[in-house]
Amino acid sequence: MGDDQIHQAIAILTEAVKAWVSPAVTIVATQGRDPFKVLVSCILSLRTRDLTTAEASARLFALADTPEKMVGLDVPQIEAAIYPVGFYRVKAEQILEISRSLCDLYRGTVPDDLETLLKFKGVGRKTANLVLTLGFGKPGICVDIHVHRICNRWGYVHTRTPEQTEFALREKLPVEYWIIINDLLVTFGQNLCTPLSPHCSTCPLYQFCDRVGVVKSR
């Protein structure tokens, strides 16, 4: 897929994903576009199937949906609320520590620049960029494993890590697509172009795709 084809591919993709639901973090984000909720649900989704994080997020936010309320909880309470996402102790402690920092240093608000977000323990490039795009509507490119896999299958980038994919997309991808690319490709990657079964025979983007490294259906 080349520079000239990306516009057409995204137009096709935009239509195709209407048949499916968006990832949990997007759903959480669009409910008020609350940066704190985006940040917390993104931490919950870490190395966890996306669909299971929606319920866990909802249960936790019923207890506390602001940094001020979150610091009133203890680790066991958070651990119980976020079942069954896994990594309970790490995630609960990170959410608490970040909430304390937000209260102590930022008056209970979430910073809206990449460098500041990346300083929080538990916040990497995927999470920080997602807070920017979904929480604040600011330009950012959130590259998770779906974005990384699909951009390489297309042959649009040739990279080894998600971080390299982010920087490659910053060079190549028109800025008008930066905010929407994550939702489009995660939805596409969860429902059709999955890790083990790319479903090439029914893919609407077949003509644009180099099918690099696809795994045969079993």
Next chain:
DNA sequence: AAAACGGGGGC
């Protein structure tokens, strides 16, 4: 029973 799933920290 076994493989797959998905980011970030520490070194």
Next chain:
DNA sequence: GCCCCAGTTTT
């Protein structure tokens, strides 16, 4: 760069 981190879901 490499290794570690845990538990649910799919095959």
